[in-house]
Amino acid sequence: MRIFDPHIHMTSRTTDDYERMxxxxxxxxxxxxxxLGQPRxxxxxxxxxxxxxxxxxxFRASQFGIxxxxxxxxxPKEANDPRCRGVLDLLPRYLEKDGVVAVGEIGYDSMTPExxxxxAAQLALAVEHDLPALVHTPHRDxxxxxxxxxxxxxxxxxxxxxxxxxxxxEVTVKLVRDTGCWLGFSIYPDTKMSPPRMVEILREYxxxxxxxxxxxxxGRSDPLLTLATGEAMLAAGFSDDDVDRxxxxxxxxxxxxxxxxDLSDLDGAQPTFAGNSILRGGS
Amino acid sequence: MKTLAELRAxxxxxxxxxxxxxxxxxxxxxxxxxxxAAGRKCGGAPPDEAxxxxxxxxxxxxxxxxxxxxxxxAEAGEAYRYGDAAEKRAVLKALPLLPIGGDAVPLLHDxxxxxxxxxxxxxxxxxxxxxxxxxxxxxxxxxxxxGVPLSAVDGLGERADAELAGMLAxxxxxxxxxxxDVPADALAVLESLREG
Numbered sequence: 460m461r462i463f464d465p466h467i468h469m470t471s472r473t474t475d476d477y478e479r480m481x482x483x484x485x486x487x488x489x490x491x492x493x494x495l496g497q498p499r500x501x502x503x504x505x506x507x508x509x510x511x512x513x514x515x516x517x518f519r520a521s522q523f524g525i526x527x528x529x530x531x532x533x534x535p536k537e538a539n540d541p542r543c544r545g546v547l548d549l550l551p552r553y554l555e556k557d558g559v560v561a562v563g564e565i566g567y568d569s570m571t572p573e574x575x576x577x578x579a580a581q582l583a584l585a586v587e588h589d590l591p592a593l594v595h596t597p598h599r600d601x602x603x604x605x606x607x608x609x610x611x612x613x614x615x616x617x618x619x620x621x622x623x624x625x626x627x628x629e630v631t632v633k634l635v636r637d638t639g640c641w642l643g644f645s646i647y648p649d650t651k652m653s654p655p656r657m658v659e660i661l662r663e664y665x666x667x668x669x670x671x672x673x674x675x676x677x678g679r680s681d682p683l684l685t686l687a688t689g690e691a692m693l694a695a696g697f698s699d700d701d702v703d704r705x706x707x708x709x710x711x712x713x714x715x716x717x718x719x720x721d722l723s724d725l726d727g728a729q730p731t732f733a734g735n736s737i738l739r740g741g742s
Numbered sequence: 743m744k745t746l747a748e749l750r751a752x753x754x755x756x757x758x759x760x761x762x763x764x765x766x767x768x769x770x771x772x773x774x775x776x777x778x779a780a781g782r783k784c785g786g787a788p789p790d791e792a793x794x795x796x797x798x799x800x801x802x803x804x805x806x807x808x809x810x811x812x813x814x815x816a817e818a819g820e821a822y823r824y825g826d827a828a829e830k831r832a833v834l835k836a837l838p839l840l841p842i843g844g845d846a847v848p849l850l851h852d853x854x855x856x857x858x859x860x861x862x863x864x865x866x867x868x869x870x871x872x873x874x875x876x877x878x879x880x881x882x883x884x885x886x887x888x889g890v891p892l893s894a895v896d897g898l899g900e901r902a903d904a905e906l907a908g909m910l911a912x913x914x915x916x917x918x919x920x921x922x923d924v925p926a927d928a929l930a931v932l933e934s935l936r937e938g
Binding site for chain 2: 506510513514515517518549551552553555556557558718719
């Protein structure tokens with residue numbers, strides 16, 4: 460099984476995770492810029508974080524044979540802090556990077572006027588930089604947040620096929636299915652979505668434009684739940700080809716729209732200095 | 743060492759690069775978006791005439807070379823500061839070809855602080871003549887420690903001294919005490935310093 464995790468926060472994960480992921484078949488992933496648990500208080504803090512997403516983290520991933528890409532944005536939570544608004548001015552630089560394949564995570568947390576403004580501004584950046592967009596839907600008041608997100612996307616002029624609405628569930632999937640947007644599902648140990656529930660959704664709504672991710676981060680989460688979902692699909696009678704479509708070809712198609720997805724040489728080439736103590740960061 | 747003109751010639755026909763270079767000459771600030779884009783527009787294998795230079799690295803160096811002299815240090819600094827790993831590496835590789843004297847030494851210090859082997863290696867090219875001896879020796883030792891081949895260190899034979907030999911010897915002692923291997927290229931340098 461080859462797996463492309465379209466949403467995982469590797470900055471928060473250990474090298475043990477990279478090893479387990481590689482062994483499980485994860486060959487590529489996308490790390491969206493998001494909240495770090497501890498709120499940041501100035502744009503410089505974001506610049507360093509973005510640097511990691513296009514610098515150190517892809518290097519770390521490469522040590523395990525995993526291709527790393529990123530999405531860059533000011534996340535909805537911190538969009539509410541006026542001290543962080545200057546991050547919008549940094550974005551044009553980072554949205555030009557080769558490893559950046561979408562604008563994200565953007566969207567709503569508490570649906571404030573500040574979030575409205577920053578969401579719309581970043582959809583405009585997606586148009587300007589010719590990138591797809593990754594839209595986070597809120598954990599609270601999710602259905603209304605999803606509807607409102609779809610309305611903002613509709614007004615933005617970004618084609619629905621270049622947008623993924625993420626963290627969907629049994630209720631919100633219905634709102635997105637017929638919009639033309641892609642549908643993202645975050646499989647968590649005990650919240651958002653589980654492998655058996657995901658299989659039911661795939662049965663009911665089909666495989667088209669469906670993206671399954673672990674969204675693993677600094678909270679209780681599991682980077683191997685993509686694999687678990689693939690196994691649950693097989694156990695439920697889906698074919699190997701179906702699993703490959705959901706766990707590999709769909710994310711490749713979605714992020715491939717950026718024109719920057721680089722999956723070349725995933726089989727053979729090793730990093731220049733592989734097989735050395737750099738696996739421990741030079742210790 | 744290649745000159746910027748040789749790098750440009752080695753890249754062959756590149757309409758995008760010529761247009762981008764003209765933009766940089768007219769509006770140096772435009773380089774902020776052109777250096778990142780150069781990876782996509784001019785990527786690929788090293789040109790035959792410039793081995794060791796990826797086409798993207800050479801193209802980025804050419805763009806930095808298009809900057810007006812008085813803007814080079816500042817814009818190269820910004821390109822490095824906001825660059826991804828590939829852009830940072832390209833800036834480091836370009837430094838000895840740019841009219842900046844020793845102004846970009848802080849970029850070398852930044853690169854040597856990282857644990858990205860590509861950046862540490864790129865920082866020890868010809869521009870590292872601007873590093874003071876203690877910083878240079880520490881960087882060479884870090885290469886050995888990280889497994890960066892010492893062939894990446896420009897001018898190693900001329901610059902290696904007794905102080906570096908002492909550092910390498912104690913590194914080798916620690917490694918052996920731990921039952922670990924000492925890289926062959928480090929042993930060779932140590933040997934030649936002892937002979938010298």
